[in-house]
Amino acid sequence: MKVSLPVAMGAALLLTGSAVTGLRGQAPMTFIVESPTMTTGRFMPRDYSPDGRNLSPPLTWSGLPAGTRQLAVISQDYGAGRPPPWVHWIIYNIPGDAGGLPEGIPFDPDHPMPPEIAGAVQGNNGWGLPAYRGPAPPLGSVHHYHFAVFALDEELDLPPGLDRRELLLAIEGHVIGQGDMVPLYERQPMNQFPR
Amino acid sequence: MTDSNGRRPAISRRDLLRTAGAAGAAALVPGAVAAATEVTPATASPEVAGQGPVGSALPAETAPFVARALTNLTAREAEILSAMVDRLIPSDEMGPGALDAGVLRYIDRALSEAESDAADAYRAGLAALDTYSRYTRGGPFIDLSTVDQDSVLIDVQIGAATGAGVGFVGGSGSFFNMVKSHTWQGMFGDPEYGGNVNFAGWDLLDYPGVRLGVSPQDQRDLEAGQLEPVRRSAYDYGMFE
Secondary structure: OOOOHHHHHHHHHHHHHHHOOOOOOOOOEEOEEEOOOOOOOOEOOHHHOOOOOOOOOOEEEEOOOOOOOEEEEEEEEOOOOOOOOEEEEEEEEEEOOOOEEOOOOOOOOOOOOOHHHOOOEEOOOOOOOOOOOOOOOOOOOOEEOEEEEEEEOOOOOOOOOOOHHHHHHHHOOOEEEEEEEOOEEOOOOHHHOOO | OOOOOOOOOOOOHHHHHHHHOOOOHHHHOOOOOOOOOOOOOOOOOHHHHOOOOOOOOOOHHHHHHHHOOOOOOOHHHHHHHHHHHHHHOOOEOOEOOOOOOOHHHHHHHHOOOOOHHHHHHHHHHHHHHHHHHHHHHOOOHHHOOHHHHHHHHHHHHOOOOOOOOOOOOOOHHHHHHHHHHHHHHHHHOOHHHOOOHHHHHHHHHOOOOOOOOOOHHHHHHHHOOOOOOOOOOHHHHOOOO
């Protein structure tokens, strides 16, 4: 199933806004979020899903607002969850000078983070796991996966294991910038994969 | 606590104790597994025997337990299940893990007895686990790194390993929960049922043991952390005969 880029982008802008409705104060400025392996509106590689190695994808960002001290990332699917969104990944306490996230962040909370994001911790996703777990939509349906990045004005030193609601509450009033990208995913029957 | 790859298991002993400790070992004792069935002492296939004492924290007298033949699982199924339970409760500095505690033998025996209805689910689930590993991580489950094994097991646990052609019946999460439950039983249940070899599970939990009575002095010793644990099967008391 093909999804036109304008439609996907429109959905992205609409839905990203709802991700931060809990935040108060001045509207945060936007910045660019990209990935060396994913593109907004296009299907992400299988290795970022349980159809592959289920690695967390790499992200990069640029144009952060001045005064960014820390970053947080939430990956979520507004087409799933009761109520939506279904959260696939939460990572925060990311140093403000980090240019992004490398691929394959450890899912073991006791394994050290890559040095460029030392101090970062992961929150609990929709399965209650402090780790990335990728898209697994029902066969035949295309879902949009929002990777929302928040620039914060303070080093918050938040504890690991926060869920989405707790994180949004914790960063409320500290978000000075926001960006996101929205790749897609559709599962294929595994018997169609090469072994 | 790390493995040979320098990685910490996804489901650590500490996590296990958080889950199992509150319920207590006694609650994990299966009530219906018959105690009378004899397991023929014999040398297992090389694949099965290989799950035993290599690098084991167990004393030498444990070896006969792990070397006995299995009666339900094929050698290939035993290899896959061994790798799985070894990730659920690995051996480490705190003591023997599920393999050394005889969990494989416990499950194999239970599939002839109280859990015989689960035999087909094991057969299908272990094959599906291996198929899923090949499709998604490029190799059979037993050959994956411990990190990839843990990643596969997380996907199985959360029900994400359900793509068409893999073969989990009723969802991968059901299979995971069944194996986890039986692993806990084999680790912490009464040794009479074939697991908990050398009381490894009870030692891990600091379980005081099966007692027919507790004196005031026992209670004081328990509270002071000085109570000598009893390491006898409940069946050794004769009251269950």
